[in-house]
Amino acid sequence: MGPQTRRHPLAEWFHRRGWSDLIIGLPYLWxxxxxxxxxxIVVAMSVATRTPTAPPFGYGGDNPVINLNGYARLxxxxxxxxxxxxxLLNAANAMILCLLIGYPMALGLTRVSKNWRNVLLMLVILPxxxxxxxxxxxxxxxxxxxxxxxxxxxxLWNWATPEGxxxxxxxxxxxxxxxxxxxxxxxLPFMILPLYSSLERLDPALDEAAMDLGTRPFGVFxxxxxxxxxxxxxxxxxxxFIPAAGELVIPTLVGDAAQPMIGRVISDEFASAxxxxxxxxxAVALLLIMVVPTMIYSHYQAKADTGERK
Amino acid sequence: xxxxxxPFLRIDGVSKTFGTFQAVKDVSLTIAxxxxxxxxxxxxxxxxxxxxxxxxxxxxTAGRIWLDGQDMTGVPPWERPVHMMFQSYAxxxxxxxxxxxxxxxxxxxxxxxxxxxxxxxxxxxxxxxxFADRKPHQISGGQRQRVALARALARQPKLLLLDEPLxxxxxxxxxxxxxxxxxxxxxxxxxxxxxxxxQEEAMTLADxxxxxxxxxxxxxxxxxxxxxxxxxxxxxxxxxSITQFPARVSSVATDRATVEVPAFGATVETGLIPGLxxxxxxxxxxxxxxxxxxxxKPAGLNAIPGEIKDLAYFGKDSLYRVILPxxxxxxxxxxxxxxxxxxxxxYDKIWxxxxxxxxxxxxx
Ligand SMILES: Nc1ncnc2c1ncn2[C@@H]1O[C@H](COP(=O)(O)OP(=O)(O)OP(=O)(O)O)[C@@H](O)[C@H]1O
Ligand SMILES: [Mg+2]
Numbered sequence: 029m030g031p032q033t034r035r036h037p038l039a040e041w042f043h044r045r046g047w048s049d050l051i052i053g054l055p056y057l058w059x060x061x062x063x064x065x066x067x068x069i070v071v072a073m074s075v076a077t078r079t080p081t082a083p084p085f086g087y088g089g090d091n092p093v094i095n096l097n098g099y100a101r102l103x104x105x106x107x108x109x110x111x112x113x114x115x116l117l118n119a120a121n122a123m124i125l126c127l128l129i130g131y132p133m134a135l136g137l138t139r140v141s142k143n144w145r146n147v148l149l150m151l152v153i154l155p156x157x158x159x160x161x162x163x164x165x166x167x168x169x170x171x172x173x174x175x176x177x178x179x180x181x182x183x184l185w186n187w188a189t190p191e192g193x194x195x196x197x198x199x200x201x202x203x204x205x206x207x208x209x210x211x212x213x214x215x216l217p218f219m220i221l222p223l224y225s226s227l228e229r230l231d232p233a234l235d236e237a238a239m240d241l242g243t244r245p246f247g248v249f250x251x252x253x254x255x256x257x258x259x260x261x262x263x264x265x266x267x268x269f270i271p272a273a274g275e276l277v278i279p280t281l282v283g284d285a286a287q288p289m290i291g292r293v294i295s296d297e298f299a300s301a302x303x304x305x306x307x308x309x310x311a312v313a314l315l316l317i318m319v320v321p322t323m324i325y326s327h328y329q330a331k332a333d334t335g336e337r338k
Numbered sequence: 339x340x341x342x343x344x345p346f347l348r349i350d351g352v353s354k355t356f357g358t359f360q361a362v363k364d365v366s367l368t369i370a371x372x373x374x375x376x377x378x379x380x381x382x383x384x385x386x387x388x389x390x391x392x393x394x395x396x397x398x399t400a401g402r403i404w405l406d407g408q409d410m411t412g413v414p415p416w417e418r419p420v421h422m423m424f425q426s427y428a429x430x431x432x433x434x435x436x437x438x439x440x441x442x443x444x445x446x447x448x449x450x451x452x453x454x455x456x457x458x459x460x461x462x463x464x465x466x467x468x469f470a471d472r473k474p475h476q477i478s479g480g481q482r483q484r485v486a487l488a489r490a491l492a493r494q495p496k497l498l499l500l501d502e503p504l505x506x507x508x509x510x511x512x513x514x515x516x517x518x519x520x521x522x523x524x525x526x527x528x529x530x531x532x533x534x535x536x537q538e539e540a541m542t543l544a545d546x547x548x549x550x551x552x553x554x555x556x557x558x559x560x561x562x563x564x565x566x567x568x569x570x571x572x573x574x575x576x577x578x579s580i581t582q583f584p585a586r587v588s589s590v591a592t593d594r595a596t597v598e599v600p601a602f603g604a605t606v607e608t609g610l611i612p613g614l615x616x617x618x619x620x621x622x623x624x625x626x627x628x629x630x631x632x633x634x635k636p637a638g639l640n641a642i643p644g645e646i647k648d649l650a651y652f653g654k655d656s657l658y659r660v661i662l663p664x665x666x667x668x669x670x671x672x673x674x675x676x677x678x679x680x681x682x683x684x685y686d687k688i689w690x691x692x693x694x695x696x697x698x699x700x701x702x
Binding site: 231233234236237238239240241242243244251252255256 | 393394395414415416417420421422424426428429430431432441442445489490493
């Protein structure tokens with residue numbers, strides 16, 4: 029037998045028919061039709077001029093064909109700047125909390141027996157089986173002034189703080205706190221699953237080797253486990269941060285209306301203000317804020333990968 | 339080896355049970371300082387489990403381990419002066435070769451310069467200085483094995499445990515590395531316990547070997563002693579090749595016994611083993627290289643008639659399979675010391691001769 033490895037007969041058949049190219053091409057086609065094309069349309073809309081027609085935008089007229097008013101307003105109107113900052117801050121807080129809660133959970137998953145592991149993994153994704161809206165409404169109930177949950181936290185607060193600080197209830201609803209809380213709850217599985225898959229691949233013999241060389245268990249975690257799970261941390265972080273920053277439903281339902289997040293701003297510009305070019309400009313800016321760091325990361329990641337394979 | 343080695347490591351009646359399965363059964367061993375000791379046995383016989391108990395990853399279910407006079411019971415792995423070279427090497431993939439080797443040193447009170455000097459010394463010892471900055475996946479299997487060795491030696495352990503250190507290497511590299519291991523051991527003076535299932539490797543490397551079977555130590559001794567004087571059928575079979583026949587003692591003299599072997603269709607003379615009595619049924623075993631093929635019936639020597647059934651000529655030596663009068667087969671190994679043309683051939687009728695002391699009598 030030569031060095032040439034033989035393909036599986038099925039793979040061979042697909043290859044002969046030219047189907048393998050098609051199958052490899054499908055995801056790209058998907059990206060092209062459902063991502064790149066809409067994005068081009070949004071970019072095109074962002075440089076249009078608002079008109080009272082339907083659809084409510086056009087090109088040219090009194091304004092230049094490429095109208096950058098929307099982008100200019102982004103930089104000057106502090107409504108947008110504040111919305112961006114609120115979004116990034118809430119998303120960052122949610123991401124960090126998800127990491128702090130999710131990491132021990134993912135690590136725990138790798139340390140239990142196979143049977144328990146399947147049960148616990150099931151529990152991690154179980155919330156997806158009920159409607160997302162229903163779960164947000166449930167949190168609204170819990171955080172409300174008259175709920176047992178709020179009552180419990182209130183008595184805890186009153187018990188733990190000096191006399192003068194007593195309150196009748198904790199104002200949780202309609203705050204960034206509520207937004208972050210519900211986002212952490214919603215996005216936690218997106219953190220746990222990539223972390224779990226990167227932790228599960230680690231060789232337990234490495235932990236033993238580190239212990240054998242004199243390192244205590246917590247040191248083993250810092251020296252061996254943590255550095256090797258960085259790809260999982262970054263994947264989980266992106267999976268939480270990106271949707272959290274653009275989140276619309278959660279801040280609308282439980283957030284502070286005076287401090288809107290950017291998703292809310294886009295939605296308002298499209299629907300209430302009917303300023304499609306402005307809404308598109310905000311959307312493009314949000315996308316750039318998300319995509320550019322991700323691309324820089326994956327560029328360095330790819331470079332590190334090929335460097336390692338040298 | 340020193341005459342009366344002080345027990346540096348004492349394994350005292352150690353057993354390990356997983357659930358209802360007993361992986362290690364009542365093992366007792368003493369190992370001297372500076373010794374290379376090999377644990378030899380088939381797959382699943384409990385070698386790794388015994389090693390893991392020495393390293394502290396498993397607690398014995400019963401028994402105690404004493405190292406340099408200290409009871410190791412309850413001492414966690416990170417506090418034991420025992421380092422292990424793992425079967426899979428277990429190198430840290432995110433650290434360079436130098437970082438891997440220096441990893442254990444961060445727990446020592448050393449200045450940065452001292453630490454770097456030690457790492458350099460270790461790199462030099464295993465001849466990996468040019469690869470110091472590579473990651474483990476950028477070097478070859480043999481080099482990885484040497485990194486694992488250097489990492490385990492860097493902290494100057496009292497005892498080094500090597501779990502199948504050479505299993506992942508090809509035959510040539512393995513032979514080369516065996517000698518390298520021995521010379522490193524000589525230079526560092528660290529006590530080595532080497533686990534292997536390769537008997538040649540064990541016999542080359544070790545001062546003493548312990549043959550294990552189903553969690554028990556069957557025999558301990560110098561390789562030559564265990565090979566020439568196995569005390570059980572298992573050990574006789576496990577080390578080298580051997581042919582075994584049922585036999586019965588006919589008479590016992592002061593320095594000889596006469597043993598009747600139905601397979602030979604004759605009685606043969608053998609050496610003695612303690613407590614031998616006429617009429618005792620036991621096993622007679624003989625190694626292929628102890629037999630001589632003769633054209634004529636020899637006088638004096640034990641002689642068995644036979645016919646060549648099969649032969650393999652390797653150049654420097656030959657292996658024969660000889661069919662005995664009873665129809666049973668026996669293997670004979672002959673060195674082709676002379677350049678002759680009338681070597682025994684297929685279907686030749688020949689005689690087999692052997693010294694009385696070459697026959698091994700086994701009760702178990
Ligand atoms: N953690 C464990 N739980 C249950 N059984 C175990 C465990 N570890 C080992 N065993 C069993 O104990 C026996 C001895 O295992 P061990 O790993 O010590 O064998 P070994 O001699 O090193 O074999 P090999 O040469 O294949 O490495 C095996 O039958 C194995 O299945
Ligand atoms: Mg093993």
